[in-house]
Structure formats: C-alpha cells, structure tokens
Ligand SMILES: Nc1ncnc2c1ncn2[C@@H]1O[C@H](COP(=O)(O)OP(=O)(O)O)[C@@H](O)[C@H]1O
C-alpha cells in the first residue's frame with residue numbers, strides 16, 4: 001500500500017439555514033494515497049463542492065463542519081488553529097475552481113496573484129518572486145509568459161485564465177490539488193487542452209488530485225479511484241475500472257448509463273436520476289466491501 | 302490620458318458658455334438692475350447713475366450686454382462687481398478657495414469615517430455596531446441639513462468652544478503662518494463636521510453593501526484558498542473592488558456636496574461660493590452672479606472629470622475614451 005495522504009472519516013458538514021438544517025455532507029469517509037487521482041462524482045447538489053471546501057476548512061456560515069476527522073499526513077485538520085490551516089492552504093493543498101472567469105481579482109495582474117502565493121508560502125519577494133511566477137506561467141503553457149505576467153485577467157480568455165489558476169495552485173508545489181469541475185465552464189476544445197495539461201503536471205509534480213466532476217467520461221480518462229456521491233453521502237467507491245466493470249449501486253449504474261460521448265461532455269448538469277433510497281434504508285449508510293477496495297452502501301448491495 | 306483630459310476640458314467650453322447664458326437670462330427674469338437701488342436714493346444724482354450705466358454697459362440692449370460680457374470673459378475679463386468695486390475674478394477666486402477648503406475637508410472627513418466603518422460593519426454583520434449604525438444612518442438621513450447646521454451654531458454660541466460663523470478671526474492678518482493655519486482649522490471644524498456627517502451614513506451603507514457583494518465573489522474564495530488571511534482578503538482584494546463603484550457615485554454626488562456646502566455657508570456664514578451666489582443674486586450684482594454660476598458649474602465638471610480619471614487609474618478594465 002502506498003503512503004496515505006488524506007483520510008476523511010465520518011465527515012459531516014451542515015448548513016443552518018432559516019428553513020432548517022441542510023446535511024450537505026453526511027457521514028462521508030474516503031482516503032487518498034500520494035499521487036492518486038480520486039474522482040468525486042455525483043449530480044449537482046450532491047455535496048461534492050462542500051466536501052472539498054470542508055477539507056480546506058473553507059465552509060462559510062451558515063455552514064459548519066459538525067463532525068468527523070480530516071487527517072492530513074497524520075494531523076487532523078479540524079484541530080489546527082486558523083493560522084496553521086492557512087499555512088496548509090495554497091501550500092500543501094491547493095485548489096482550482098469551476099469559474100475561471102471570476103476566480104481572479106480583476107484589479108490585480110495575474111503575476112500579482114502568483115506572487116501573493118509565493119510570498120505567503122515560500123517567503124519570496126521582488127525579483128525572485130517574479131522570476132518564479134514567470135516560470136509558473138511558462139509551466140502551464142502560457143505563451144510569452146514574461147510579458148503575460150503583467151496582463152490583467154480581463155485581457156485573457158477563459159482557458160488562459162484557468163491555466164493561470166493552475167499556475168497559482170501549483171506555484172508552491174502542493175501535494176494535493178483539488179480541482180472542482182475545472183473544465184465545466186470551458187469550451188470543449190479548451191477543456192481537452194486543460195485536461196492534458198493537468199495530466200502532464202500530475203506526473204511531473206508527483207501530486208495527488210481530487211477531481212470533482214459530474215462527467216463520467218472525464219473520470220474514465222483521469223482517475224485512479226472514484227467516489228460516487230448522492231445526497232451528501234458516498235454510495236459507492238472503488239478503483240476506476242471496477243466502477244465501470246462492476247457498478248454495484250443502482251445510482252452508479254444510472255450515472256454510467258448517462259455517460260455522454262467523450263468529445264461532447266455536457267455543460268449542463270446531469271438529469272436527476274430516478275433512483276431513491278427505500279424509506280427503511282434511509283438511516284443506514286454503512287459501506288460494505290463487496291470486493292477488494294470496492295465499497296458500496298450497505299442497503300443497496 | 303493627457304489627450305483624454307484635454308478633450309474633456311475642451312468639451313467643457315460650450316457647456317460653460319451655455320450656463321453663462323442661462324444665468325444671464327435668469328438674472329434678467331426679475332425686473333430692473335443693480336442701478337435701480339441707486340435710483341431710489343435721493344442723494345445720488347441722475348447724472349452719476351447715467352455715467353455708471355454707461356460705464357457698465359447697462360444702457361445697451363440685453364443681447365449686446367451678454368455678447369459684450371462673453372467677448373470680455375473669453376479674454377479673461379469677467380466684468381466688475383457692482384458691490385465690491387473690484388473685478389469679478391478676484392471676488393470669486395477667494396470664495397472658491399473657501400468652498401473648496403470646506404468641500405474637500407468634508408469629503409476627506411466623510412470618506413475616512415465611512416469607509417472603515419463600512420468595512421467594519423460588513424465584516425461584523427448583524428453585530429451590535431451594524432444594528433447601531435442602521436439606527437444612526439436612519440437618523441442621519443432624516444435630519445434636514447439646515448437643522449443640523451443651526452444646531453451646530455447654537456452649540457458654538459452656548460459653549461464658546463467654536464467660533465460662531467466666519468472663516469477667520471478678526472486679527473487673522475497679524476497671525477504667524479502657523480497661527481493662520483490653526484485659526485482656519487478652528488473655524489473650519491464645525492462646518493466640516495456638519496457637511497461631512499451628512500454624507501457618512503449613506504456612504505457607509507453603500508460601502509457595506511458593496512463589500513458584502515464582493516465578499517461573495519469567486520475570487521475571494523480563491524484568495525482564501527491560496528492561504529491569504531481574512532484580513533488580507535478583505536483589505537487587499539475586497540475593499541479595493543468595493544470602493545471602485547463609490548468613485549463613480551462620487552462623480553454624481555458632487556452636485557449634492559456643493560449644494561450642501563452652499564447651505565452650510567449660508568447658515569454658518571462661511572464665505573464660500575454658495576453664499577456669494579445668494580448675495581449677488583439678491584444684490585443684483587449681475588456679473589458676480591454669472592461668474593459664480595459659471596464657477597459652480599466648472600467645479601462640478603472638473604470634479605466629474607477627476608472622478609473619471611481616478612476610476613480609470615484604479616480599475617484596469619476601464620480605458621480612457
Ligand atoms: N451557502 C449555502 N447555504 C445553504 N446551503 C448550501 C450552501 N452551499 C451549499 N449548500 C447545500 O449543500 C448541498 C451540496 O452543495 P454542493 O456541495 O455545492 O453540491 P455539488 O455536488 O453540486 O458541488 C446543496 O444541496 C446545497 O443546498
């Protein structure tokens with residue numbers, strides 16, 4: 001077994017709204033090894049983003065992590081001080097988001113964004129930071145990086161901005177990159193390029209990736225393992241070939257039936273699948289190992 | 302950028318001429334002229350009035366009067382003041398200095414209070430300060446400006462802590478350089494407080510709203526995910542983005558500021574442009590009134606230009622055009 005990087009145990013994250021408590025993440029457990037790419041799939045609203053934000057401890061009120069452990073290299077992130085947590089964000093664990101068009105501050109150059117991360121985590125300033133930032137842009141395939149470093153976000157296309165986001169994320173050599181639907185907002189041709197870039201960098205940088213998506217085609221292409229989320233719970237998790245060969249959970253099977261052809265990944269969320277848990281099964285969520293490293297929600301196995 | 306500013310200044314010329322014509326016409330709305338006051342005075346002989354009338358060109362047809370003024374004005378001569386017996390330009394420049402002093406100090410006062418307070422209540426939402434400010438803002442909006450100004454005058458009179466009106470002490474000319482600054486500051490304090498607090502509550506609410514909007518933007522979460530502390534997130538990213546719309550609003554609210562300044566000037570006898578305008582209109586001092594109108598409009602236009610330039614400097618998305 002390879003070294004464990006992240007172990008999430010019984011994670012619970014809830015939103016305390018005026019209309020009641022929303023259990024966005026409900027008793028979720030998963031693990032990630034070094035250099036492993038884990039896909040988290042599920043329809044829109046199933047709790048994928050909140051799971052990743054919980055790992056970063058960036059869930060904002062009215063939301064709160066209410067239970068569980070998030071073990072990062074043996075330390076429970078929930079027990080760290082805010083300052084200790086900040087040292088991890090952007091350095092050990094970096095994140096890129098779905099909307100490259102709005103993920104950069106319009107009033108600062110792209111270079112300023114990268115240099116901000118370098119200053120925070122590598123204590124680099126001035127010319128040293130600038131040179132590293134140019135190199136970071138170069139690494140993600142931005143042409144003429146020495147000049148583009150002074151460009152403002154609005155002067156770049158969506159694809160280029162997502163490359164910038166990746167450059168920022170990778171500038172401090174994270175061990176884990178969380179990518180929350182990194183290509184959903186991009187054109188199909190640009191999607192392919194950004195994905196190729198992520199594949200290359202994953203090998204070069206020796207890092208693990210948590211890839212959040214609702215595109216099973218993307219999972220097949222990128223991931224080692226998959227966790228299928230539904231209504232805040234993981235209903236099935238397995239190696240990627242297991243999931244495609246032996247989907248055990250009806251919800252997973254439904255997801256697989258709705259795979260789009262690879263080159264026309266949908267921009268719209270998947271249609272809601274018709275599978276619902278039986279009433280008497282609702283309270284149980286224990287996963288059962290039905291094959292080596294293949295876990296399924298007990299009441300559907 | 303220089304070309305942009307020059308272009309805007311050139312565009313200003315026809316506008317200002319239009320305003321001068323308008324103010325000329327407004328001044329003609331009331332019957333008679335400045336000399337009518339003298340005509341009623343039995344001590345002044347008709348010949349003297351006749352001579353003055355010719356000297357000031359008041360005997361000519363109205364249209365000719367205006368054109369004569371315009372031709373002279375374009376050469377930098379804005380005509381004489383009937384009341385002060387000196388050139389209009391001199392009269393006005395001194396008043397402009399006092400109005401700008403009042404307006405700029407009030408602006409600095411209200412921004413330096415409203416922006417930090419807006420940031421504080423946005424980041425401590427529904428806290429005690431937020432709720433208290435809601436109340437204060439409500440009170441601030443509903444109290445009429447002249448009432449506050451009168452209240453301030455009453456306070457100055459009762460306590461003797463502040464000068465009751467005016468911009469300088471009688472012995473101002475004998476003071477040292479530092480003494481003059483202190484004296485002006487002391488006279489300025491109450492008018493600035495009255496004019497400055499007027500804008501605070503509105504500006505603060507706007508800052509709060511803008512900041513809350515910006516704080517929910519994706520790039521804010523991305524900055525947090527880079528490991529930036531919340532303080533840095535708010536001050537470096539959120540605040541700058543929240544202030545920019547205020548700069549645009551600033552351009553629009555300038556006229557309100559000048560109107561407010563005029564009110565404070567009149568109630569608190571601050572020798573500014575607004576007060577001069579009132580005096581010259583009631584005293585039928587034609588060219589001073591026209592000059593004051595034109596100067597007021599010019600201040601507005603230049604203020605708007607400054608706001609535009611400022612915005613273009615702070616926001617890379619905005620180009621000079
Ligand atoms: N700020 C919020 N306030 C209230 N509920 C929220 C908030 N953010 C997320 N949720 C709830 O959490 C659930 C999971 O959301 P999310 O993780 O964003 O889903 P997705 O799988 O599409 O990323 C949603 O059903 C949503 O109702």
Ligand SMILES: [Mg+2]
Pocket residue numbers: 048049050180
């Ligand atoms: Mg999401």
